Amino acid sequence: xxxxxxxxxxxxxxxxxxxxxxxxxxxxxxxxxxxxxxxxxxxxxxxxxxxxxxxxxxxxxxxxxxxxxxxxxxxxxxxxxxxxxxxxxxxxxxxxxxxxxxxxxxxxxxxxxxxxxxxxxxxxxxxxxxxxxxxxxxxxxxxxxxxxxxxxxxxxxxxxxxxxxxxxxxxxxxxxxxxxxxxxxxxxxxxxxxxxxxxxxxxxxxxxxxxxxxxxxxxxxxxxxxxxxxxxxxxxxxxxxxxxxxxxxxxxxxxxxxxxxxxxxxxxxxxxxxxxxxxxxxxxxxxxxxxxxxxxxxxxxxxxxxxxxxxxxxxxxxxxxxxxxxxxxxxxxxxxxxxxxxxxxxxxxxxxxxxxxxxxxxxxxxxxxxxxxxxxxxxxxxxxxxxxxxxxxxxxxxxxxxxxxxxxxx
Numbered sequence: 001x002x003x004x005x006x007x008x009x010x011x012x013x014x015x016x017x018x019x020x021x022x023x024x025x026x027x028x029x030x031x032x033x034x035x036x037x038x039x040x041x042x043x044x045x046x047x048x049x050x051x052x053x054x055x056x057x058x059x060x061x062x063x064x065x066x067x068x069x070x071x072x073x074x075x076x077x078x079x080x081x082x083x084x085x086x087x088x089x090x091x092x093x094x095x096x097x098x099x100x101x102x103x104x105x106x107x108x109x110x111x112x113x114x115x116x117x118x119x120x121x122x123x124x125x126x127x128x129x130x131x132x133x134x135x136x137x138x139x140x141x142x143x144x145x146x147x148x149x150x151x152x153x154x155x156x157x158x159x160x161x162x163x164x165x166x167x168x169x170x171x172x173x174x175x176x177x178x179x180x181x182x183x184x185x186x187x188x189x190x191x192x193x194x195x196x197x198x199x200x201x202x203x204x205x206x207x208x209x210x211x212x213x214x215x216x217x218x219x220x221x222x223x224x225x226x227x228x229x230x231x232x233x234x235x236x237x238x239x240x241x242x243x244x245x246x247x248x249x250x251x252x253x254x255x256x257x258x259x260x261x262x263x264x265x266x267x268x269x270x271x272x273x274x275x276x277x278x279x280x281x282x283x284x285x286x287x288x289x290x291x292x293x294x295x296x297x298x299x300x301x302x303x304x305x306x307x308x309x310x311x312x313x314x315x316x317x318x319x320x321x322x323x324x325x326x327x328x329x330x331x332x333x334x335x336x337x338x339x340x341x342x343x344x345x346x347x348x349x350x351x352x353x354x355x356x357x358x359x360x361x362x363x364x365x366x367x368x369x370x371x372x373x374x375x376x377x378x379x380x381x382x383x384x385x386x387x388x389x390x391x392x393x394x395x396x397x398x399x400x401x402x403x404x405x406x407x408x409x410x
Contacts, residue, residue: 003057006032011101012061019097025050027210032058035184040205042198043186049210052094055080055154055184060095062152063127064102074105074125075149081131081173082156083164084304085110085281086288091156092130104128111135112281119144133161133169140176150181155201158187158194164304167193174201189327220333220343223371224357229350231375232320233261237268238374239318239346240298244270246315247291250300251332253321261320262300272298303328311335319347322356326363 003016003024016022024032027045034041035058045051059078080095082088092108099106106128109118115135122129122144129136129145139145153174155161161170185198185205198205227235240248252258255276265272273287273296290296292311303323314336323329329347336343347368349357361367 001029006036006058008057008061009065009102011064011103012057012098014101015098016057018100021053025054025210027051027208028054028057030208030210031055034206034208035059035182036061038062038182040182040202041184042202042205042207043184044190044207044209045186045188051156051186052091053098055156055186056091056094056098059128059152059154060099060102060104063104064099074127076126076129076145076147077149078128078152078154079131079147079150079177080128080154080156081133081136081161081170083132083160083166084157084277085112085132086284087157088130088132089285095128095130099128106130109135109139110281111138115139133166133173137169137172140173147176148178150178152182152184153177154184154186156186158185158197159189159191160304162191162193167197170197188331220336220345222333222345222347222366222368224347224349224368225373226370227348227350227373227375229352232348232350233264235348235373235375236261236318236320237265237270240265240270241268244297246297247294247311247313248298248316248318249291249311249314249335250298250318250320251323252300252302253323255302257321258300258302262298265298265300270298271296272300275299275301277302277304303332315343317343317345319345322347322349322353322360324356324359326360329360330364 001024002022003013006024008016027043027049031041031043031054035055041055043051043054045054063077080091082091088108088110092106095106104127105125107118107121107126108130109115109122110132111134115138118135119139119142122139136145140147155170158170161167183202183205185202187194190198225235236250250261250272252261252274255274255278258274258276262272262274273290275284275287279287287296287299291299300320317333317336319329319332323332333343333345336345347357357368
């Protein structure tokens with residue numbers, strides 16, 4: 001199947017051809033016709049399935065085909081709400097790429113930077129707005145953004161909105177939207193609160209689900225290293241020094257952990273940067289850009305920050321800390337092995353994480369291979385020796401003799 005089969009206009013097809021896109025991914029095959037038919041959509045797909053194009057392409061087609069498109073002041077006709085700054089920038093780049101011949105204009109807004117350049121651009125009008133919840137609400141309250149003319153609303157990464165505590169902000173935004181609109185909701189997982197939100201937000205939606213959330217890409221080679229927590233850092237350094245030219249994304253459970261891992265790697269003369277929500281926007285963009293262009297070979301990230309990472313030819317993913325949710329494992333390793341390419345996903349598992357590994361194997365229907373490594377002797381289980389009985393404490397000893405003397409005196 002080709003994109004021509006969707007009946008797309010010449011400007012959109014021309015842009016897709018310029019990017020080298022010829023064959024739509026499974027989610028694009030399912031979603032694009034439904035969106036073009038103006039149906040509400042509930043999409044469930046894991047990272048790396050082409051989800052952004054699944055809503056960007058039909059949105060551009062609908063807006064560019066409308067009568068009077070591009071004439072006069074540009075009211076916001078499409079809003080894409082996404083959880084992170086990195087993801088907002090990535091989506092904006094996609095709209096710019098796919099829509100470069102349509103005459104449509106898009107803007108992106110997010111927090112952590114000065115609002116002045118954003119408000120200045122918004123005053124000139126835009127057709128499409130990509131935004132994070134906090135900055136959007138802030139500029140709406142200041143009177144810079146009105147959504148009265150909105151036609152299409154896209155809520156992307158809904159489950160991550162929930163994880164990051166943005167769901168209340170999302171609901172505030174929804175209350176400001178016009179009743180007559182087309183709504184597209186995408187989420188990698190469907191926990192209860194997201195299902196409830198979808199029920200209240202969507203009107204007779206069509207549903208698409210591609211790649212069950214707990215399936216892994218066949219071309220990703222997976223392995224587990226059983227290792228004590230204290231030996232994870234030296235094991236990571238050993239692996240990274242085997243091939244310093246490969247680009248590796250390392251996952252940490254916490255922001256503090258990501259900083260510590262990156263700091264220790266640099267001490268070991270392995271250049272690395274951390275990426276998480278507490279870092280300044282400029283530092284995050286610098287690290288991400290250098291990782292994308294290959295100047296930085298190792299990036300240590302938390303799950304939330306990594307949602308905005310979309311990098312071609314990422315060869316290795318290493319789970320320094322195993323996640324306690326199987327779906328998170330699938331999303332992490334899905335950063336490699338994209339577009340039919342091969343990839344390698346390595347995981348470190350200490351004693352406290354064995355239950356997580358068991359859950360991952362069960363949910364994904366596999367048994368990830370456990371491999372040998374130089375620190376294996378240090379991970380051998382210690383023998384259980386009987387604990388020696390403690391003698392009486394000094395207090396117990398004194399009480400015993402006091403009672404003995406009292407008995408003798410009687």
